[in-house]
Amino acid sequence: xxxxPKTPSLDITGKRALVTGASSGIGLGCAVALAExxxxxxxxxxxxxxxxxxxxxxxxxxxxxxxxxxxxxxxxQVYAACEDPFDVVVNxxxxxxxxxxxxxxxxxxxxxxxxxxxxxxxxxAAAARSLIQAGKPGSIIHISSQMxxxxxxxxxxxxxxxxxxxxxxxxxxxxxxxxxxxxxTICPTFTRTPLSQPTFDDPERFAWIMDKIKLPRAxxxxxxxxxxxxxxxxxxxxxxxxxxxxxxxxxxx
Numbered sequence: 395x396x397x398x399p400k401t402p403s404l405d406i407t408g409k410r411a412l413v414t415g416a417s418s419g420i421g422l423g424c425a426v427a428l429a430e431x432x433x434x435x436x437x438x439x440x441x442x443x444x445x446x447x448x449x450x451x452x453x454x455x456x457x458x459x460x461x462x463x464x465x466x467x468x469x470x471q472v473y474a475a476c477e478d479p480f481d482v483v484v485n486x487x488x489x490x491x492x493x494x495x496x497x498x499x500x501x502x503x504x505x506x507x508x509x510x511x512x513x514x515x516x517x518x519a520a521a522a523r524s525l526i527q528a529g530k531p532g533s534i535i536h537i538s539s540q541m542x543x544x545x546x547x548x549x550x551x552x553x554x555x556x557x558x559x560x561x562x563x564x565x566x567x568x569x570x571x572x573x574x575x576x577x578x579t580i581c582p583t584f585t586r587t588p589l590s591q592p593t594f595d596d597p598e599r600f601a602w603i604m605d606k607i608k609l610p611r612a613x614x615x616x617x618x619x620x621x622x623x624x625x626x627x628x629x630x631x632x633x634x635x636x637x638x639x640x641x642x643x644x645x646x647x
Contacts, residue, residue: 402628407432409481411626414466414517417444419587420537420618421486427619428482428626429457438464438475439487466513476520479528482626483521485514486537489589490552503551510555511562518566522575531574535625536563537618538579540641556581560637567635576634580621583641585613608643 411428415421416437429435429452437452437459439445445461452459464475466487476483488510491502518534525532541549542556559579566577584590584603593599594612603612621638624630639645 402631404431404623404627404629406482406623406627409433409626410479411435411482411484412438412462412475412480412521413484413486414438414464415485415487415537417441417448419486419589420582420585420615421484422448423615423619424484424486424535424537424622425459426452426457427622428484429459431623431627433482433626434458434460436460436462436475436480438462438466440465466517467508469512469516472513472517473520473523476517476524479524479530480521480532481530482533482535483517484535484537484622484626485517487513488537488555490549492548492552494548495550498551506551506555507558510552511558514559515562518562518577522566522570522577525575526570526573532576533626533630534566534575534577535622536577536579538563538581538637540581540583540639540644542579542581542637543639543645563637564635571634576625576630578625578630578633578635579637580618580625581637581639581641582618583607583613583644585615585618587615606644607641608646611642613640613642 411433413425416425417439425435425437437449442463449459449461491506521534536559538559539556541553542560545553563577563579617640
């Protein structure tokens with residue numbers, strides 16, 4: 395009799411997850427996605443009011459979640475938050491300050507690198523250290539960007555940070571693979587969120603976006619949620635050091 399293979403489950407019931415940038419947009423979508431497949435999710439963000447509102451909404455929907463006010467640029471605070479190991483960590487904190495490269499201000503460069511690269515780096519290190527000390531495997535997921543694979547006008551600093559994250563993840567995957575810690579990125583195209591809405595409201599920028607995306611629409615938060623469940627679960631047990639591009643074909647040419 396033929397023995398049929400079995401599809402690994404997306405279920406992560408009993409797992410603890412940390413999601414940064416979880417008060418809105420993609421981060422909130424990631425938190426909901428993980429809670430929907432059974433995780434208890436610690437939702438972290440800097441702003442207390444929006445964070446508490448998001449967690450209350452999740453709890454009202456029957457999802458297991460709690461709030462943690464966290465400034466990801468405060469590295470000792472990040473290490474303290476990760477003192478007890480998380481089975482899954484999703485880093486969705488980050489932002490951009492757009493300008494022509496020749497007009498970039500040092501303060502803007504530093505601010506974007508501080509959260510997008512330094513914060514991402516030490517969150518990964520803190521999460522991995524805790525898992526290694528506990529002798530546990532885990533999955534670390536960074537919300538990167540298609541801009542970690544291409545360039546864009548007025549986005550030199552942002553592109554630099556996301557290219558840095560892509561390289562960082564590859565190196566960390568090599569270091570931590572033998573102890574069962576996987577680390578990957580999700581790279582969305584322009585996604586409709588409250589933070590990105592001004593870009594969509596600009597006719598010239600919107601036309602540029604739709605010219606680049608091969609599918610006939612921009613991304614929605616829901617487009618990222620299934621990818622997070624996949625990378626957090628045993629369904630992706632052989633996936634590490636790589637990028638999942640959710641870009642509507644932007645990088646296909």
